[in-house]
Amino acid sequence: MSLNDCYNFEDFRKLAKKNLPSPIFHYIDGGSDDETTLKRNTESFNDCDLVPNILASVGKPDLSTTLFGRRIDMPIFLSPAAMQRLYHPDGDKASARAAEKYGTFYSMSSMGNNSIEEISNISSGPKLFQLYVHKDRSISDDLIDRSRRSGFDAMCLTVDTLVAGNREKDHRTGFTTPPKLTLQSLMSFAMRPGWVFNYLTGKRFELSNVKKKTDKGTNISKSVIEYINEQYDPAMGWKDAEYCAKKWNGPFALKGVMSVEDAKRAIDIGCTAIMISNHGGRQLDGSRSPFDQIKAISDAVGDKLEIILDGGVRRGTHVLKAIAAGAKACSFGKMFLFSLAAGGQQGVEHLLKNMHDEISRNMVLMGCKNLKELNNSKIIYRK
């Protein structure tokens, strides 16, 4: 199986599974508890039907939109995702370059393996920085200052990770960062010598953006769960978020908003956007899916905030449904991480091309010339 055989999410997932040591594959693939929310994130799209219009002489549809003050070529982008060098030696560089090529946002995680400065040197495309509020506030302040100096366009603050979710697959595989060899994982690493070779001969694994401030995650093998629980401030409140928004003083989103009330409050503290997200089903299992919740949020705040749907998106038609329900754009993590593991920059480009073609084809079949025409009248929810 190679990249040319990858037509959809499941294909990329299979190829990633082949390429990655199993603890690392399962770290991407898993959700929390019973993964009920993880499944619902995608299934929720099936309870809503598209209703096409015929004879609309669409020609070539315009997929472009504006997000965070930047024009992007299509209404999808790469969600922030931690530690991308575990999935491919080029890590964030591969993702950033692929996103730039397809004219859309790349997002950098606070827990990236490349530094803010490094990425800003190699990509002039739209860039979003993802922030965690650390117990040591000077870490967060430093990340905001550096993102601004490096020309990042927007910032999002993750608000659904005050404490780590119960990712049972990681408990079972013993996933840590940097990867630690345990007896159970040894086999799986040994069977992927290419991965091990790249990992050992490439640049040293580090959390580049926070390495000066903490040695956690860099020298000592830590599970992500332990890292989150030690470093992030569970006491973070609306005042802290407001402080970050003011300090950043540019396009600013809260990532992980699920309630209508919180969406309204995001406007009050100066947010320009929200990302409706449950962290890809990796935090609170049994929580509502973004697509199930988007209509209520869009009805309440859609005219005042940019709404991004994050989670469960695997198809062009999912994007179309989200936009018809009120999203400005959609973002996804798992899907592009699988494509990164499948083929580095080329893999992510292959995925973005597939998604572009699907969105374009399905806009034509819907009879829509541009994203504005994709409104509420084009979908019907099943009972």
Next chain:
Amino acid sequence: MNLKDCYNFSDFRKLAKKKLPSPIFHYIDGAADDEITYERNTSAFDDVDLVPNVLRGVEDVDLSTTIFGKKIDLPFYLAPTALQRLFHYDGERAVGKAAQKFNTMFGVSALATVSVEEISSLINTPKMFQFYFHKDRGLNDSCLERAKAAKFDVMALTVDTITGGNRERDLRTGFTSPPKLTLSSLFSFATKPMWGINYLTKGKFELPHLQDYVKEGTSTNTSIGNYFSTMLDQSMNWKDAEKLCAQWGGHFALKGVMSVDDAKRAVDIGCTGIMVSNHGGRQLDGSRSPFDQLSEIVDAVGDKIDVICEGGIHRGTHMLKALSLGAKACSGGRLYLYALAAAGQAGVERALGQYKAELIRDMKLMGCTKISDLNRNNLRFR
């Protein structure tokens, strides 16, 4: 397994799978993307229950209905489908003769492998021609004129294939028309030698309605998705449809209408019918199923034009549900294509006979003796 073991849709499907090289089977069997809409087309019927009436005296059941001004003996007909000689060497000849035997309408595709003239000389029961709006206007005119000269009763313009759907099974199997031998498909063709022998010995494969105008699909291997995307006119609009309707000058339908607004507009441009259809789930995955959308459309235009429910029908009871909601008739492609692949004309006749027997049995169990007895009081939505 042979024809005698086929009692329902899924039996015919199994036998077809046994008979056909896998790229060809998957061309029929597959649909767009994740095939969510394809599955929903059928499962939508399960969200509605039939409520029978008792003690009605039901020994004689009349299944006939009138669509497009023609009386047919069954409340369903055979939807136009492309390339039938790939599925069985008799192709449209077999399907047409079976349709005639049961006195129902036969839909002939623009991508048919037998000509309208030949069909017209073979059968005298109602016939529909399905039309694609090509970039080549000469080809369009020729199709209309030939269908008219061959005394076809209805013209159906397909409006849901403005670009090819994402049929991933075809991408993986490398399905093209005419079939091309690739290394990966060779094995599957080699294990179905009878299909190969028939394909090579029972007359040249051709697309008689197109071959004077295009080489695609006739002498050049092309995928159907590619054909839609390159040969059809993507700028087709309501004016074009209105002109074609006037040019045809007889019963005219749009095939692939899903929205209420479009259904109303079809009435305005002079259509006498519409097929509520998503092309068997083969185009826009995630789009609404015909049965889910049927009542809204019937409410809006059901008193002005014939509304046909097309797609997902596997059973007589599915038809009873659609007819109860106000569809004038039902139609389907896979409904008879698996049977065609399974055993040619005899297969299609067996399938039609079974649907007819199911309809008669189920009408009796519902306490109905004619199609007009069916109405929404027979149904409860869960």
